[in-house]
Amino acid sequence: xxLAVRHTWFMVGRQLRNLMREPIWIALLxxxxxxxxxxxxxLFKRVTNLPGxxxxxTSYITFLAPAIVIMNAFFGATWSGMAMISxxxxxxxxxxxxxxxxxxxxxxxxxxxxxxxxxxxxxxxxLVALALGVRVDxxxxxxxxxxxxxxxxxxxxxxxxxxxxxxxRKEATMIAIANFIGLPLFFLSSTxxxxxxxxxxxxxxxxxxxxxxxxxxxxxxxxxxxDWGSVAxxxxxxxxxxxxxxxxxxxxxxxxxxxx
Amino acid sequence: MGVDAIVVDELRKHYGDVxxxxxxxxxxxxxxxxxxLGPNGAGKSTxxxxxxxxxxxxxxxxxxxxxxxxxxxxxxxxxxxxxxxSSGVDRDATGRENLMLQGRIQGVVGQALHARVDxxxxxxGLSDAADRVVxxxxxxxxxxxxVGLGLVHRPQVLFLDEPTTGLDPEARASMWGELERLAxxxxxxxxxxxxxxxxxxxxxxxxxxxxxxxxxxxxxxEDLKRSLRGxxxxxxxxxxxxxxxxxxxxxxEGVHEASADGRKLRSRVASGARAIPSILSALDAExxxxxAVTTHRPSLDDVYLHYTGREFTAEDEAGSxxxxxxxxx
Numbered sequence: 001x002x003l004a005v006r007h008t009w010f011m012v013g014r015q016l017r018n019l020m021r022e023p024i025w026i027a028l029l030x031x032x033x034x035x036x037x038x039x040x041x042x043l044f045k046r047v048t049n050l051p052g053x054x055x056x057x058t059s060y061i062t063f064l065a066p067a068i069v070i071m072n073a074f075f076g077a078t079w080s081g082m083a084m085i086s087x088x089x090x091x092x093x094x095x096x097x098x099x100x101x102x103x104x105x106x107x108x109x110x111x112x113x114x115x116x117x118x119x120x121x122x123x124x125x126x127l128v129a130l131a132l133g134v135r136v137d138x139x140x141x142x143x144x145x146x147x148x149x150x151x152x153x154x155x156x157x158x159x160x161x162x163x164x165x166x167x168x169r170k171e172a173t174m175i176a177i178a179n180f181i182g183l184p185l186f187f188l189s190s191t192x193x194x195x196x197x198x199x200x201x202x203x204x205x206x207x208x209x210x211x212x213x214x215x216x217x218x219x220x221x222x223x224x225x226x227d228w229g230s231v232a233x234x235x236x237x238x239x240x241x242x243x244x245x246x247x248x249x250x251x252x253x254x255x256x257x258x259x260x
Numbered sequence: 261m262g263v264d265a266i267v268v269d270e271l272r273k274h275y276g277d278v279x280x281x282x283x284x285x286x287x288x289x290x291x292x293x294x295x296x297l298g299p300n301g302a303g304k305s306t307x308x309x310x311x312x313x314x315x316x317x318x319x320x321x322x323x324x325x326x327x328x329x330x331x332x333x334x335x336x337x338x339x340x341x342x343x344x345x346s347s348g349v350d351r352d353a354t355g356r357e358n359l360m361l362q363g364r365i366q367g368v369v370g371q372a373l374h375a376r377v378d379x380x381x382x383x384x385g386l387s388d389a390a391d392r393v394v395x396x397x398x399x400x401x402x403x404x405x406x407v408g409l410g411l412v413h414r415p416q417v418l419f420l421d422e423p424t425t426g427l428d429p430e431a432r433a434s435m436w437g438e439l440e441r442l443a444x445x446x447x448x449x450x451x452x453x454x455x456x457x458x459x460x461x462x463x464x465x466x467x468x469x470x471x472x473x474x475x476x477x478x479x480x481x482e483d484l485k486r487s488l489r490g491x492x493x494x495x496x497x498x499x500x501x502x503x504x505x506x507x508x509x510x511x512x513e514g515v516h517e518a519s520a521d522g523r524k525l526r527s528r529v530a531s532g533a534r535a536i537p538s539i540l541s542a543l544d545a546e547x548x549x550x551x552a553v554t555t556h557r558p559s560l561d562d563v564y565l566h567y568t569g570r571e572f573t574a575e576d577e578a579g580s581x582x583x584x585x586x587x588x589x
Contacts, residue, residue, distance in 0.1 A: 010364050018352040021393070095348030095409065098312040100337040101365040260315045 004102040011109030015083065016116070026120065033072040033125055037065060037132075040192070047193065054196030056223040065129035066136075066146050066218035067191040072125060073118035073150035074186070074211050077157035078178040080114035081165025088169055094260060107253045111158045111246060118154035122147050134222070142221035145231060152238035153214035157181075159245025166252035185211045190219075213237045264323075265290040265417050265449035271310055271320035272473075280306040281317065282473035288451060288466075290416075293443050295464030296453040297560075299568060303473040304453035305345055308421045311451070312342040325416045338366065341410030345421040345453075347402050348409070349394050355381065355405050356390040359412055366413035373412075380408045383445075384438060400431030404438060411446065418442075420452045424459060436462055457560040471568045481560055488558040488566055490516060491532040493539065495525040498549030505548050509539050519565065526565060528558070 019025060041061040048055040048063065055063050087093050096106060126136075126143065136142035164177055188205050189212040195203055206212040217234040220226050266288035273281040281303050288294040296304045309315045311322055313333040321328070327335040349358050359377045363369075368376060381387045384404040394402060403423065410418055423439065424432040440463065443450055454460050460467050461481045468478040477484065497505055502520030509527050510518040514535050518527035529535035532555035543550055 007365055010361055014350065014353065014357070014361055017357060018350070021352065090351065091344055091346045091348045092350055093348075094314055094344055095342065095362075096365065097314055098337060098340065098342035098344075099362070099365050100334045100367070257314075260309060 004105050004108075007102040007105035008109045008112060011105055012112050012116070015109065015113040019113075019117070026117070029076065029117075030072075030121055030124060032075070033068050033121070034128065036071065037061070037068045037125065037128065040064070041132075044192075050194075050197060052194075052196050054194035056194075056219075056225070059133070061129065061132055062134045062222060063194075063219070064192070065126070065132075065134045066222045067189075067215045068129075069122040069125050069146055069150050070153050070211065070214040070218050071186060071191050072121055073115075073154040074157060074214065075182055076118050076121070077114055077154040078161055078182045080110060080154075080158040081161035081163075081174055081178075082171065083113070084110055084162050084165040085169060085171055085174060088165075088256075093256075097257065097260070103253065103257075104250055107162060107249045108246065110162050111155050111242075111249070114158040114161075115151040115154040118150045119147050122150040136222050137224045138221045138226055142226075145221045145235075146218045149214045149217040149235060149238065152235060152242055153211070156210055156238050156241040156245055159242060159247075159249045162249040163245065163252040166249065166256045169256075185209055188212070189215055191215050210238065210241055263290045264288065265292070265325055266294070266311065266451060267321075267323040268307065268311070269321045271307065271317045271322060273306060273310065273315070273317045279473055281310070281320075283320070284470065284474050285320075286468045286475055286478060288449060290449055291447065293450045293452060293463055293465045295460040295467035296451065296470050297455065297457070297460045297464075297467050297564065298453075298470035299455055302470045302568075304455075304470055305421055306473075307470070308342075308419050308451065308453055311336075312340060312419055313337055314342075338413070339416045341413070341415035341418040343406045343410040343418070343420045343423060345425065347406050349402060349405055351395045352393060354391050354393055355386050355397070355401075355408075358394065358405060359408055362409045363412040368413050376412060376414075380411060383442075384408050398431070399427055400435065403427060403431070403435060407438070407442070411442070414446070415448070417449045417451065420450060422453055422455070424454070424456065432456075432459075439463055457564055461560045469564060469567045476567045477563075484563045485558045485560060488528060488562055490528055490530045490558075491555055492558055492562050493527050493529050493532055493535060494554045494556075495527075495539065495543070495550055496552040496554075497523050497525060498551050499523075501548050504546065505543055508542050508546050508548070512538055512542055514538070517566070521565070526562070528562065528566070 041064050045060040048058050048060050057063050093106065126146065165174055168174055188202060188209050190206060195206055213234040217231045220231045264287045269285050271281045271284045284303060284307055296307065298304050310317050311324060311329060313329050313336050316330065323329065324336045325339040327339060329336050356377060359380060360373065363373045363377060381390045384407065386401060386404060389397060389401060394405065397405065407423065424435050427435060436459065442448065452463060464481060466478070466480050468475040470476065495505070500523060502523060502525055505525045506518045506520040509515055509525060514530045516528040518525060536553060536555065540550060
């Protein structure tokens with residue numbers, strides 16, 4: 001076990017070093033969430049006045065900001081399998097497999113790297129939100145909860161993405177699947193609008209949507225009247241899903257090893 | 261000495277309907293450089309993948325340094341260095357970072373690791389490029405780094421799967437120099453696969469010719485060459501009628517065998533001086549034009565053709581000359 005942890009650490013280090021060599025990527029990956037936060041947030045700022053309400057605040061950007069952190073973590077996760085495909089294409093994996101490296105570390109490190117990036121980006125998004133006047137009602141603890149929700153949100157889908165990458169092993173297929181999963185789950189959540197404002201069937205669907213679990217947990221700590229039970233419940237759901245998808249990714253990795 | 265570093269016994273493996281290994285078997289002594297020579301698709305890489313614990317055979321047995329590849333894979337992995345056919349370096353990292361990571365997962369740590377990495381960079385002529393990202397390396401540099409990755413933990417056995425494929429002749433020659441020095445300096449047992457005859461001839465103490473998943477013949481390059489009697493005569497033809505020429509020449513007295521190879525006719529004869537006049541007049545009688553005739557002692561090339569000849573086209577997907585000659589007919 002300690003060996004698996006050590007090797008995961010080595011592998012995460014490898015990926016982060018490579019990423020830091022081109023830090024421009026972290027910035028570029030932030031363009032999309034910033035567009036949502038800055039442009040969409042301004043465009044629809046009167047949406048909180050809708051009859052029926054349910055926003056819990058009159059500041060739309062305060063409503064939106066924690067959800068954008070989650071959205072960013074989610075979309076980042078759907079793409080995280082691309083790094084695995086790149087390692088497969090370049091035969092990096094067979095080289096590692098001929099060493100006593102912990103097999104599980106090769107999979108888990110991809111998920112950890114993905115979640116770490118989601119957290120770093122989450123901090124940046126929150127700092128921009130802070131500059132725009134967003135206040136987290138529960139203070140520092142709230143920040144920790146939002147970032148934990150982002151990490152769990154990301155790892156839940158990073159595990160799925162790694163597993164799919166190991167099954168399809170083609171970039172084009174991976175892109176198609178990421179889009180197929182990404183947009184519907186995003187729009188079937190309360191990321192952009194209060195759940196009370198959407199059709200009944202969507203409200204039902206959102207209950208089962210992991211993206212919505214993350215949004216609920218992150219938003220609860222930002223808005224006044226935090227329901228800690230709901231926060232804990234939804235974080236636990238995401239944790240459970242993360243464990244399940246990591247197991248799925250490990251299983252697909254074993255399937256890949258049998259094809260060498 | 262005299263201890264077997266590699267024991268391979270009756271390995272069989274199928275990929276779907278394709279029989280990759282059909283009972284391949286050989287032994288390599290400790291300290292030896294052993295070559296597996298054969299066309300693409302003969303089963304060389306699959307054999308190495310089994311020995312490097314990457315894939316499991318359907319049946320058969322293999323041991324590296326006394327450890328069974330199926331039952332003690334981690335012990336085998338610590339004892340071996342594996343240089344795969346296609347480079348497995350992380351192109352976004354520097355040469356030094358690649359080596360450091362490889363060392364760490366092999367359990368080399370601290371000052372010993374730093375010293376070993378420096379030593380290897382120096383040995384492989386990569387010191388100046390050590391802290392540059394691998395993406396900018398030449399093909400030869402990348403390949404040398406691959407070899408370094410296989411050596412960082414001082415393995416007992418090194419697998420080199422087609423170490424010079426894709427390198428230009430100059431880089432190949434310098435790679436051979438590096439490998440020869442390594443074989444001497446590091447007290448290594450090396451298993452080398454190649455489809456370059458010269459490479460096997462130059463580097464291997466002993467070699468096995470592999471065809472269709474089994475060993476066809478085994479011995480030192482010298483023994484194998486000696487096993488072919490007589491001399492080789494190569495006739496370069498003016499037109500593409502190599503197959504016709506081969507059947508004409510094969511029927512002549514004093515000719516052991518003749519085969520077509522693109523625009524060339526290769527034949528083995530008892531005596532070159534006596535055979536050449538009769539070969540030339542026979543070809544002349546058939547109206548087949550001749551551009552050049554050469555004769556030489558059997559090379560490993562001839563050994564290779566002799567043992568794999570007929571199967572060569574079938575196995576060698578990348579085989580250009582024979583394939584295109586056949587297409588033109």
